Every structure is written in structure tokens, then in C-alpha cells.
Amino acid sequence: MYRKIIGAAVCWLCISGMASSQNLVSSGFPELDRWAEECIERRSLSLGYPGNNDIRLQEFYEWYTANNLEAMIINNAGDPFAEGDHTLSSLDFEREVIEYFAPKYGFDKDDSWGLVTMSGTDGNNHGIYFGVNYLKGLTGRMPVVYVSDEAHYSNYRLCDLQHLDVQLVRSDPMGRMIPDSLEAVLDTSRPCLMVYAMGSTLKGAIDDQKALNAVLARHSGMAVYRHVDAALFGGYLPYTEFREMVDRRKMEFESISVSGHKFFGIDSPCGIFLTTRAVYDDQATFDVPYLNANMRMINCSRSGIEPLKFWWLIKTVGDEGWAEQARMIMENTEYLKAELGRIGWPCWNNDRSNTVLFRRPSDAVVRKYNLACGYDEAFGGAVSHVVVMQHVTWESIDELIADLANSADDVISPVQTE
Numbered sequence: 235m236y237r238k239i240i241g242a243a244v245c246w247l248c249i250s251g252m253a254s255s256q257n258l259v260s261s262g263f264p265e266l267d268r269w270a271e272e273c274i275e276r277r278s279l280s281l282g283y284p285g286n287n288d289i290r291l292q293e294f295y296e297w298y299t300a301n302n303l304e305a306m307i308i309n310n311a312g313d314p315f316a317e318g319d320h321t322l323s324s325l326d327f328e329r330e331v332i333e334y335f336a337p338k339y340g341f342d343k344d345d346s347w348g349l350v351t352m353s354g355t356d357g358n359n360h361g362i363y364f365g366v367n368y369l370k371g372l373t374g375r376m377p378v379v380y381v382s383d384e385a386h387y388s389n390y391r392l393c394d395l396q397h398l399d400v401q402l403v404r405s406d407p408m409g410r411m412i413p414d415s416l417e418a419v420l421d422t423s424r425p426c427l428m429v430y431a432m433g434s435t436l437k438g439a440i441d442d443q444k445a446l447n448a449v450l451a452r453h454s455g456m457a458v459y460r461h462v463d464a465a466l467f468g469g470y471l472p473y474t475e476f477r478e479m480v481d482r483r484k485m486e487f488e489s490i491s492v493s494g495h496k497f498f499g500i501d502s503p504c505g506i507f508l509t510t511r512a513v514y515d516d517q518a519t520f521d522v523p524y525l526n527a528n529m530r531m532i533n534c535s536r537s538g539i540e541p542l543k544f545w546w547l548i549k550t551v552g553d554e555g556w557a558e559q560a561r562m563i564m565e566n567t568e569y570l571k572a573e574l575g576r577i578g579w580p581c582w583n584n585d586r587s588n589t590v591l592f593r594r595p596s597d598a599v600v601r602k603y604n605l606a607c608g609y610d611e612a613f614g615g616a617v618s619h620v621v622v623m624q625h626v627t628w629e630s631i632d633e634l635i636a637d638l639a640n641s642a643d644d645v646i647s648p649v650q651t652e
């Protein structure tokens with residue numbers, strides 16, 4: 235479907251697809267060649283995880299290796315916004331990447347700070363760490379972290395790592411944090427560090443920030459910091475009519491984390507983290523003279539290549555390309571739902587979400603499509619999901635639907651319920 239719509243991309247995709255399946259270039263190592271062959275074979279039918287397998291970095295790699303840049307280390311140790319010597323780093327490009335994205339999430343270009351992270355998790359780590367420091371600076375007290383019981387596990391892990399008190403907040407059957415449950419568990423004697431899920435891992439639920447913010451607003455004496463974990467949906471929402479859901483001017487969050495290897499189409503884990511200058515200024519400074527900077531970010535060495543790929547994609551895909559991809563993803567999600575409905579296969583989907591939950595199919599189908607599986611009583615027990623990313627075309631959806639229709643009576647392994 236994607237191929238049909240974007241004319242210019244059609245031949246490139248067909249040619250590269252053919253070349254890869256027909257002439258595998260040998261590495262001289264059979265085990266590597268077998269691995270490469272399997273990756274190429276499984277690429278288009280891997281539907282269960284939010285990786286984008288329709289990546290447009292071929293020309294970037296050609297340029298990079300043509301200039302032998304792979305023979306050196308490009309290290310972004312340091313702050314992309316600090317003045318100083320940026321030799322053998324891509325910090326200047328990293329800064330441009332952050333300046334491109336800041337307004338997409340409602341941050342003022344002149345009142346924002348950020349970095350290209352190592353992953354969505356790394357962005358959440360910065361959000362939680364910055365939030366703690368900010369609230370501690372403001373009140374002298376450690377906050378309680380509130381996060382829904384359906385949020386991505388990285389948030390719980392990071393709170394554990396940072397030795398924080400966490401209050402899990404119950405979610406409704408579709409996976410959204412329940413405002414009344416937040417009210418019920420809120421400890422108003424301590425600062426509040428909210429982590430909003432956008433979306434939740436299994437069901438793709440988006441916490442209703444307006445309703446939850448309204449709960450927090452009832453407690454005017456309580457200091458609040460809001461971090462949005464928008465690893466997946468934060469990629470495409472700014473390019474849709476629902477962009478205000480990730481706009482801090484509308485939703486009033488202090489920081490946001492988005493993955494780069496999900497929607498944006500970067501081929502190795504990375505992401506972006508954005509916050510305000512006020513939050514940045516309130517962090518403990520770690521003056522590191524040899525880096526010419528106050529080191530706010532957690533890591534010392536950081537990849538200089540990922541910011542370059544981001545920068546390349548901003549120039550070559552950009553607003554128009556990403557808007558087109560976002561539209562396609564939403565359309566193909568509707569198509570998948572309609573087709574599941576047509577064959578009578580129970581399925582569920584949250585608004586604005588490209589994650590479609592459905593009754594778990596046979597083991598063979600789960601394996602073939604690399605489906606992610608889970609268990610939820612509210613949905614009749616064993617469930618699987620498809621995340622409709624750029625490589626999930628009508629053709630792959632049709633193939634899945636045909637397999638589901640033919641496999642209704644096949645073996646389904648017993649699932650672990652907890």
C-alpha cells in the first residue's frame with residue numbers, strides 16, 4: 235500500500251527488495267550469510283513489534299562509507315547546546331535535530347533543551363532523573379512516581395534503579411490510567427512525578443493527560459513534574475491532526491521521550507529527549523572541564539552517528555514524508571481491523587493507536603509473523619498484537635488474515651497467566 239502511494243519510492247523499494255532476496259552478497263562466513271538471509275526473509279512479515287522495517291538510509295551509508303568515515307570514531311561526549319570545540323563529534327547536527335523536533339512537541343525553540351538518546355528507555359531515564367532533581371530542588375523532598383500498571387516496564391525498572399518510591403495506578407480495561415484511581419493513591423504531602431504512557435505496551439493505550447492533569451490541579455500545593463513516555467506514538471502523532479496530544483502547550487508536560495528506531499526509521503536504537511530550559515537549569519551541575527561543559531546528561535560517550543542519521547532523515551523524509559507515513563499507518567490499522575472483523579476474529583484497538591490487539595492465533599501463525607503475545611482476562615485470556623509500522627502493507631495484512639482464517643482450529647499453546 236505504501237509502495238502504491240508514494241510514487242518515487244516505488245521503484246527503489248522494488249529494486250532493493252528484489253536485489254536483496256535474489257543476490258545475497260556473501261560475507262565469506264556461512265553463519266553470517268545464513269543470518270542475513272533470515273533477516274531479509276522475515277523483514278516484511280515481522281508484525282508484532284514496533285520496529286520500522288522500511289528504512290531509508292541506504293544513501294546515507296553509501297555516502298558515509300564512500301568517505302571512509304567508518305574508519306573513525308564520532309563521539310558526542312558533551313552537551314549539544316554547550317559552546318566549545320565540537321571536533322570529531324556531530325554535536326552541531328545533534329543540536330539541529332533537537333531544534334527541529336522541539337516545536338513539534340510544543341517546546342519553544344529558545345526555551346528548550348534536549349539530546350539524541352540511546353533509546354526510548356534512555357529518554358525515560360533522563361525524564362525520571364531530571365524530574366527527581368527538579369522536584370527535589372524545588373521542595374527539598376523526594377517525589378513519589380505515579381505510573382500506570384500498563385505502562386512500559388522500563389519505567390518501573392528505572393524507578394527501581396534510581397531507588398524511587400513508585401505508586402502503580404490502576405488502568406481501565408483498555409489500558410488507560412484511571413483518574414479516580416490516581417486521586418485515590420495520591421500522596422499530596424510529597425512532590426508528584428507523573429509518567430504518562432503513550433501508549434501502553436500491550437494494548438497501545440494513551441493516558442488521558444487532560445483528565446489526569448485535572449486531578450493534579452485539585453492539589454495546588456503539590457509540586458508536579460510530568461514526563462511523557464511517547465516512545466512509539468510520539469513518533470507519528472506530531473504529523474497527524476491529533477498533534478496536540480504531544481504538544482506541551484496543550485498538555486503541560488515538562489519532558490518527553492520518543493524512540494528513533496520506531497516511527498522515524500533509524501536502524502539502531504536511539505531516540506530524542508526534550509525538556510525546558512527551566513528544568514535543565516535546575517539540574518545538579520557536573521562541571522567537566524575537559525568536555526568544556528556542565529554535563530546534565532547521564533551518559534558520557536554517546537553515538538555521533540545516530541544524530542547524523544536523524545539529520546539525514548529530516549532532510550530526505552522530513553515533514554511531508556513523515557506525514558504521509560503517519561497517514562498510511564493509520565489507514566492500514568483501519569484496514570487490519572476491518573479485515574479481522576470480516577473474518578469474525580475478536581480484536582480491539584485504542585483511538586489514535588497503531589497497535590491492534592486480537593485473540594491469540596495458533597503457534598504457527600505467532601511464529602510466522604513474530605507476534606507479541608500477552609494475557610488479559612478482560613479480553614478472554616490469550617491475546618496477540620500487531621503494531622502497524624511502515625512495512626506492514628495491505629499485502630502482509632492479507633496474508634495474515636488468510637492464515638488466521640485457515641488456522642482457527644490449530645494448536646494454541648497453554649499460556650502463562652501470570
Ligand SMILES: *Cc1c(COP(=O)(O)O)cnc(C)c1O
Pocket residue numbers: 284353354355356386388431432433434435463464465466467493494503504505
Ligand atoms: C518501545 C517503548 C519503550 C522502550 O523504548 P526503547 O527505545 O525500546 O528503549 C518505552 N515505552 C514505550 C511506550 C514504548 O513503546
